[in-house]
Amino acid sequence: MTAALSCGGLGKRYGDLVAVHDVGFSIAPGQAYGLLGPNGAGKTTTISMLVGLLRPDTGTVLVGGVDLAREPLRAKSRIGYVPQEIALYPELTGRENLRFFGRLFGLPRRALATRIAEVLDLIGLADRADTKLGTYSGGMKRRINIGAALLHRPEVLILDEPTVGVDPQSRKAILEGLERLVGDGMALLYTSHYMEEVERVCDRVAIIDHGRIVADGTRRELVSLVGGADTVELVLDGDVEAACAKLRAVEGVAEAVRTGAASVRLMADGGRYLLPSLITAVEGHATVTATQVIEPDLEATFLHLTGTTLRD
């Protein structure tokens, strides 16, 4: 089967900074692929190259087998792109905003009215369609943004952190809407630094850090990379930096990083059995006031592979 979207050897530099290096993956119709990485990892730069907004220094992008560099219009017509920034008209209603974008895509007037009604249903905003956009919450505006990207029935939908700054109700509507689209055969590229969303929406995930894909696979494949290691979170009272150094030296501890003024997160094989040793190790520097042991998930995989947390 021809991939809905594939790329290989993608690279981009900004002066001396390597923003993206040798990124490649392939997404089948009906598959949701996640790019998971912290701010600055290179997600937006990668997406900008995939949608034809930024010319790659190296590599190729194929949309449904069509080469983006050779046939940009044909390739782009198959993509729906939802950027991070919202660019809509506050004085127009939700429906009028969609109409504006539909005309921009050159969709015929009559077909457009029907399509707008379908899209409004899909994004769960049919009942608010005729009120001015200026009265919408951030999450509702984001849903209109997603609707605009769907009007021309793209085969691939690319979303750049679609739930940042979004209220819980809209977040739920967005995630459910995306799951329905994927169920109907759309290919999805979803970027986020929210591990729970990527775990929920995506069949396959690439972990991206400093512009490189450090691992990719199904959730299960990625989590198995951590082996049996648990994540242990400690809240400490005292000299946290010195305590962190002591924790790193405890046998069985793979990494220990500070995650806040008084908190440390570490990875350890059989972490739950190490708690007494951890508490003893920090004695003289700090007291452990709370502990939590978490079994491996994508966040743990990320920490294991990169030595940093997703949100620092």
Ligand SMILES: Nc1ncnc2c1ncn2[C@@H]1O[C@H](COP(=O)(O)OP(=O)(O)OP(=O)(O)O)[C@@H](O)[C@H]1O
């Ligand atoms: N136009 C630019 N000029 C110079 N450096 C840039 C430019 N755009 C991005 N960068 C740098 O490239 C790196 C990757 O940025 P990018 O925006 O792709 O990351 P990201 O993972 O999307 O993060 P965010 O979620 O914050 O957008 C960062 O170090 C960023 O500062």
